[in-house]
Amino acid sequence: MNVFTEIGRYILFMRYVFKRPERGRVFWNMLVREMNLMGVDSLVVVILIAIITGAVTTVQTASQLAYDSGILPPSLFPMAIVGSVVGSSSVLELAPTITCLVLAGKIGANIASEIGNMRVSEQIDAYEVMGINSISFVSLPKILAGIIVIPCLIIISNFLLIFGGLLAAKLTGIMTLDEYVTGLRSSFLPLYAKVLMVKGVVFSFIITSLACFQGYYTQGGALEVGEAGTSAVTKICVFILLFDLIIAKLLL
């Protein structure tokens, strides 16, 4: 199947996703369940990764500034630059992109496998025979839950990245907290918050919609369900990085 056929199928799939749900109450229950699954269950991994990544970024940036490359002496660089680099790279790149790449593996694979399993066990057919728009029924709650929950996880991740850097600065003694905070404040632009939110929403949509699409068209058995999960994660990662570039170019 060529790329254009796949894109066409994805567009047709999305046309069926955004239909009015048959029963509001059932839809609401499913939405809450999905938000809980995606948000609460992903919180621990997001917290751990954010703190560690923030700390590593601080230590490595400080190490690079302290290195005498022979072009400029290290004494010319104030350590506040570390705070500036950690702050801006957290908001612009690390919080949205790294978090979403991790969530692609967790949420994306989970969704693709769940829907793929429903497909091969004929549960999707059962919805169809009952007269339910199965595409919308299984996908819409997941996509909306993702668009609501994942940006929240990204915001949490952003604060924890900065906190991780601060923790590393304090524990290793490579700079004072004042230097770190001064650097943070000097680099922040309100536009960065906008970029963060745009990336959050776009990446959330990519993770959930591609995973639903990949799972829905699974054919075969257990092996193909596993392949659907792997394939979904691969495609999501590629598209996240592609749209990361496009958004950066358009908004910055």
Next chain:
Amino acid sequence: MIQLVDLNKYFEEKHVLKNINASFLPGVTNLVIGASGGGKSVMVKTMVGLESPSSGQVLFEGQDYHNLEYEQQQILRREIGMLFQGTALFDSLTVEQNVEFPLLMFSNMNKEERMERVNLCLSRVNLVNANNKTPAEISGGMKKRVGIARAIALNIKYLFCDEPNSGLDPLTSRVIDALLHDITKEFGITTIINSHDMKTVKDIGEHIVFVHQGQKWWEGNKDDLAEAQKSNPELDAFVKASF
């Protein structure tokens, strides 16, 4: 009544259903029999709308199902119940929730009325004290019964069963056959059972369509079968191979 008119189905070059004409009446257990790969599953899937015909018509009370608008198809589908070969129970829901699901989606019953209907359907299929179990916790025969209960939860007019006895022991198979036969009579629904179990045919085959190599090879009832075998070697071979 369901009618198939000149029904053809191709999968790329492969001609799977060849010009099939048949009528299935309400209140009668209609059986579609034939060897695996002969096209009977495709025929049933085309009738319920999971596959589209390459040409021909599937008429529900004279309405051409595949030429209806999507919304009209959805409405018609609410009158259809289906028991899948693998039961297709929703594994995240309990037995009770599985049977309640169509009522929750398409009826205006309150919780109490829904539970009353769920318990009625479950008792109709002789399934008690299993309400709060998940599909993973019950046996194959119980799953089939839950599937039937879910299919009849709404007041359906058409019931399709894809190999209802597959994976069941002979005793449980007879129980399921009797249940399908009784439900068909009791509710006056049009039941179409896709099977290659000859015991089912002999027990409840009031109207039988034998599909062979994608064609309707023979049509009759269980009493005509022995006579038809004499003049129809393909049917004879199928019946003899089943015992």
